[in-house]
Amino acid sequence: MIDQREFRRALGSFATGVTVVTARGPDGVDVGVTANSFNSVSLDPPLVLWSLNKASSSLSAFLEGGHFAVHILSADQKDFSARFGSRNGVRFADLEVDRGVGGVPLLRDCTTRFQCRLAFCYDGGDHQILVGEVVEFAHQDRPPLVYHGGRFGHVHAESPDESRGPGELLRLISRVYHRLNADTQRELADNALTPESYWVLHLLGVRSPQTPDALKGKVVRGGRRLTDFHLEALRADDFIRHDASGEGFELTARGRETMVRLAAVHAASEEGALAGFDRSEVALLKQFLERLFRSIEQPDVINAPAGSEA
Ligand SMILES: Cc1cc2nc3c(=O)[nH]c(=O)nc-3n(C[C@H](O)[C@H](O)[C@H](O)COP(=O)(O)O)c2cc1C
Known part of the structure; x- marks a missing residue:
């Protein structure tokens, strides 16, 4: 039966x-x-x-x-x-x-x-x-x-044979990263901005004013360093300006508008990429990535805006 x-x-x-x-x-x-x-x-x-x-x-x-x-x-x-x-x-x-x-x-x-x-x-x-x-x-x-x-x-398609083996994870993460970051990079290039500059706009968008030293201390990752040259270029292009005390930097109207646009471009890329996933899958993906990140975390890594690295 x-x-x-x-x-x-x-x-x-x-x-x-x-x-x-x-x-x-x-x-x-x-x-x-x-x-x-x-x-x-x-x-x-x-x-x-x-x-x-x-x-x-x-x-x-x-x-x-x-x-x-x-x-x-x-x-x-x-x-x-x-x-x-x-x-x-x-x-x-x-x-x-x-x-x-x-x-x-x-x-x-x-x-x-x-x-x-x-x-x-x-x-x-x-x-x-x-x-x-x-x-x-x-x-x-x-x-x-x-x-x-x-x-x-x-559907989770099997990776082609040649992408398996040592380095597969890094290749996969790198492919996802570059694909996700493509629109933001294009927007940066259109505004003649470097990844370091985007980072500065993001930091000043979160908290303003900040001194050059405070900014330099935060923009450190994978050998990248913020220099006076970056800050001067941002100031000359009217993205940032000295605050009233003359010791710190703050965003100009152009800087704020650019920062908001870059953040929107980045959010749209992410939203598009995740459209085919449901909420629990997205949460799981983030959990795994955060765990992976914590297990290999280096001391000089500070919260960078996503998309601020080349
Ligand atoms: C994922 C899924 C697959 C289904 N597959 C079938 C199917 O192959 N044949 C079927 O008669 N009903 C299937 N059903 C159920 C019908 O869709 C459902 O009973 C029908 O819409 C009821 O309305 P009705 O009285 O107008 O048929 C499935 C339902 C779901 C959610």
Whole structure:
């Protein structure tokens, strides 16, 4: 005798993508369900399949509509899965859709979309197996959403062989760092600023005024040192000025505006890079990096603004 719960759990060990399958019933009503039973069947003719619970309120629309569209969700479309994955999901409310073959509603920004003509229908126990002939498809290079063991996840591609082995971690961190930092570096170059100068703008943005010695004591990392030359260049370009006492530096309007813009560019890069991760993953990533950092911390490292190193 098969234990239903264990059977479900066993099936869940098969990692799948997540799709939303949509159709338009003969009454003109749009239907859509989240389905991870999607699979490829044949290349020639081009066939795909998925199975639908016979208890589904959308069953007749899928069987009688004659067409359906399978949308493979991208990593940032978990909300679509919830929308179409439960009885009381909001489905099409407030959702802009396009129209496909047979008037089928098409969702936007998915990884891949197959528009199908319902070719065959088979009995599959408590599910109905729907085989579709693909009449049109669209594909874009977006990372897919993954479903495994009842949880959502993301694809972690194996590193190519040549990047494994000693130095792999450093290479990986360095690649991420340079990619994340690219926009900030471009902005620095456009303003003829050095990483040290950005650091000074950041420090003065946090606390002003500060003396040259205080600034020099903080801008120390990996052999980089702040010199009078950097400070003089910043002053000559009207990013900083002497404070009233003449002993410290403070930001000028131009310096403050540049510092805010650089911080915004940097925040946008980070936000874009983390868009495909959920909050717990981001927290975990930061925790690991902080632990790694603490385990190799050197005494001369002081809080630098991210992006202030070349
Ligand atoms: C990740 C995920 C995968 C699912 N896969 C399927 C599936 O392959 N077939 C199915 O019938 N229901 C599947 N469901 C459940 C349906 O989406 C859900 O029961 C349906 O939307 C209920 O509404 P309905 O009565 O209109 O069918 C899945 C749900 C989730 C969250």
